[in-house]
Amino acid sequence: MRLLPILCALLCGTAWSQALVIQRVAVIDGTDRGARPEMTVVIDGNRIAAVTPWKQARVPRDAQVLDGTGKFLIPGLWDMHTHGTTDLRASWSRLLFIANGVVGVRDMSGPADAGAWRAAHASDRPRLNIYMGSPIVDGPNPPWPDSIVAATEAEGRETVDQQKQRGADFIKVYTWLPRGVYFAIADEAHKVGIPIEGHVPDALSAAEASDAGQKSIEHLTQVAEGCSREETAILNEQRGINAIFRGPNSTVEEKMAAGPRWAAIEARKIDTYDDAVAQALFARFVKNGTWQCPTLSLLRAQIDDPLSPEDPRLKYLSKDVRATWDAGYYKHLPRAARLSVVDSSRKQFAEFSKIVGSMYRAKVRILAGTDTMNPQCFPGFGLHDELALLVEAGLSPLAALQSATRDAAEFMGQLNRRGTIEAGKTADLVLLDKDPLMDIHNTRSIQAVILDGKLFPRASLDALLADAQELAVKRN
């Protein structure tokens, strides 16, 4: 009897769709429950209708049934630190995200007008969910084009009001905001009800940003400093070095001389790490509700740079992106300087991993983010790398998974509609061949993705990858 649904489709204006059922699957629903074997999940339209032990499940007639025996179902993944997803030149990246089970991203440098962008892209299919930041809000002489410069407190407040009006989900704050401007932005954002997320500016400590209500800190900016018993001296020294690097009147000799000072300050942070100081900072993050998105893959990328030309994922990149990635992080440096920077990155990576593990044990909230579109940080594939790095840093596989699912949804204020596999939530799901709680690398064993209720079996995911590859050739 299909008359009724068709009638409903006509009256309700929505297309009737066949229910989708995944039977006898092990469900890892994103909550603390862990894995529940032999469950049946019923999806109706774009919602999860029921999650029940398979023997009790009521399978709707005419439903499309997938056999989940031996397989694992997890919530759709979110990459919580990305760039370029709203940029038309990088719109192909969404194919790579979806093919890798990443159903949504937090974009850390959004368009000037989020509302206008959403209206223009409302019919994009397949549609990637985007939690959209404002453009980068920075102080004078910003390093990134398209940043909004806020040089005065008034400009800071104006920017917050404008971005709130235009529908940005949050204000992205950046490294070179002057103190006063930063505090004005934080105050205005609090007044109008929009979160601020991003770097801790050079002019502040991590504790100050946390106290000012910054909702997330990216790349552990100023966090290793805040774990040192010499924080104040280190921050002052860093500001001095930064002033030389950024100073319009600095000579090349002065900049060259500042290089070794930079390596020394990195070493000093590690040498003066003090667990009591660190724990006090972590307790402050917990109390203030400050989340951390450590983007370990970005640091890792700087060690692995440049990638081997054999990396099979490189075929999805266009020539122009390849050129940027091939140049990588250090190609411009003389060999000796390059080796020293890589050595310093390696130590920093170990230190940051240690801090992430410690923060996790101290119950600081953690988000999985890749900083993709930076060289060697792949859209989609990279999120799986980040999950593995989080586990290496000390998170349990379940906690790592939650950092990209339930916790991501909670962070965005969307836990009522996504983030876990529970009745009533949006049907964004990933079906895996192997158990990710046994080995986090198994998040890569993707058998199918369900995005907004629509099923992409493995063959469709491979087709998305083939499309991305074809687009890459066209873009050359």
Ligand SMILES: [Zn+2]
């Ligand atoms: Zn970033």
